[in-house]
Amino acid sequence: MKKVKLTLKDVAEKLGVSTATISNAFNRPDQLSAARRDAILTACKEIGYSGPNKAAQILRKGHSNIVAVVLADNIGYMVSDPVASTFIRGVSSVLQEAGKHLLLYAGNATTILDVADFVDGFICYGAPQNTKLGDELKQQSKPVVTVDFNLEGCPSVNIDNEEAAYQMALSAIEEGDSVAILGLKLIDSPSTCRIYDSPLLDAETAISHRRLDGYMRAIQDRHATISNDWIWHLPESGGNFARQAAKEALSTTDRPRTILCMSDIIAIELLQCALGMGIDVPGELKITGFDGIDEAARTRPQLSTVCQSSIEKGQVAARLLLAGDDAKSEVLSFELLSGETI
Amino acid sequence: MKKVKLTLKDVAEKLGVSTATISNAFNRPDQLSAARRDAILTACKEIGYSGPNKAAQILRKGHSNIVAVVLADNIGYMVSDPVASTFIRGVSSVLQEAGKHLLLYAGNATTILDVADFVDGFICYGAPQNTKLGDELKQQSKPVVTVDFNLEGCPSVNIDNEEAAYQMALSAIEEGDSVAILGLKLIDSPSTCRIYDSPLLDAETAISHRRLDGYMRAIQDRHATISNDWIWHLPESGGNFARQAAKEALSTTDRPRTILCMSDIIAIELLQCALGMGIDVPGELKITGFDGIDEAARTRPQLSTVCQSSIEKGQVAARLLLAGDDAKSEVLSFELLSGETI
DNA sequence: AAAAAAATGTTAATCGTTTAAGTTTGCCCA
């Protein structure tokens, strides 16, 4: 139980050498003889000095080996979401290998400027609801990598959401079908609702809108029908939002033949809801998901969905951040999983 | 795109006041006149100074508003584990309210001493496999709260695992039954195996052993039978480990009547395995879980398990850490969920 | 054997703040 913390200076005095030499012993082995270095290091161990103070190092060196991962929604929700947590796993594995630490940050919380001074960079996952985050990110000077959305001037990691949604929808929709969409973060509302004519949110950068574009293109190509009041907005995938939307969509007069869901979580909720109501899937209703989470492979009937590797996304994002200035945006591949719901 | 970072000194010169005054404007409003304070703050906004550098503040003030959450296993696994991620959600909610940040830390990675200098404290979740972590924790001087295990001198958050396991087992086991146990982290092995006579791991501090004690007491009280080669060790709950143990346990000659599992994840895997083999649950085989994750309520037949509130655990842990020196250990309550598997 | 190069140390400035202690000013009251 050491009460007093030793400093580099204390150690230097005790050993009768300069602080520079102690510092070099820890940081730049080539700057002193191996013999002296060993002597210093073992002496430090003996007297209980565990190395240069990190806080001081951060200030002096200007970097901390800490990378902030900024999650679009609150940490709690994101961490329990399988897609997001798998993503974090990917990031974490690469960072860990590089000896970096992971600061988990909630985008909806207070300002990121609280940490911008000492983290080495930001990995931002998912489009933030408020534009404040974007502004702050460009106000500060640390490198940024965005995932599943784009920010001017920052390398990003994405799949081709438009194309993925298009292909998925195309294989689900039959000529002339009626279609509904359970979408994510389409408009600025904290609750489940149909979008009608509400202004679309962040239409240029958000992946939700790329997916919507893809769906719409497929609907056109199949000469299918849809209207704005058959497009639902969910603020997040979590249980209640999805359940409510599912119920609404299933109790429309003249129920849609096909419902396209922007996440597997939503699709699974919808599926359970439909089965509970005695609706035959895919006989009476076809359902598609998005993401390819493990659970999707276990539903009965098995969900059709777009598989993307969240873990790879995380790894690539981390690598891009570590790569520094010459990092270029990456578009990852996806795969269609043809299940039994279409 | 500011290229040069302004410092307090720059601002002070520009405004013609001392650095102390600027600093006070940000940190100690009572030290200067309101008029001047407003003037300074708005001036700062104008010239693009976003407040004192945090790295310097950490060094000078000696605290950072960062709390490290140390996870027993690797971050990746823990984050995707429903129990652990719910726990993190709890921690995060309290920290966020207190304006603290959350550094996610993998206990199995490198030393925590990397961050001990600048975090304000540690919340350690789950017994670490290696004792190194414990040593390091007491080597450093920041406050520590442990969860689901104990560390000498540190406040902890637990349920009464022995009693919970006892009660659960007691209601599952019938007089004279044969029993098997699928346990977690009982011995020092990276793979699934029966424990036979391997030395038990960390027997004093680990909750696994409290649970084991409880099971054993119930087995005695019910005059049931068990042997060391019917106690399995799993390094973690994750899929493959559980599946392997489940298969082994179910293919023993003279299969056990009751299998007690130390987590719901394990129990669910076992249940699926048993149903897949055409075994009638609970007719031929009774199963109990532990934790009370959401998914447990959705299995058919519904799992019997011990429910504990992971989110509360997280909240309490965070509050204990924030409470400082006068924090006392807390024992949370649990509830038996009598499902259809016993 | 002298000059050049390399190896090993030290000195002191610096990173960007905070804050105890000191200074100046203005105000009140006897």
Place this chain on the structure above:
DNA sequence: TGGGCAAACTTAAACGATTAACATTTTTTT
């Protein structure tokens, strides 16, 4: 009128390291 006291600022010493630039010794080269 001047002593006592706040209020409002400033000065300057930390916080605990890193790292150019310089100084000294040892080794290598010619």
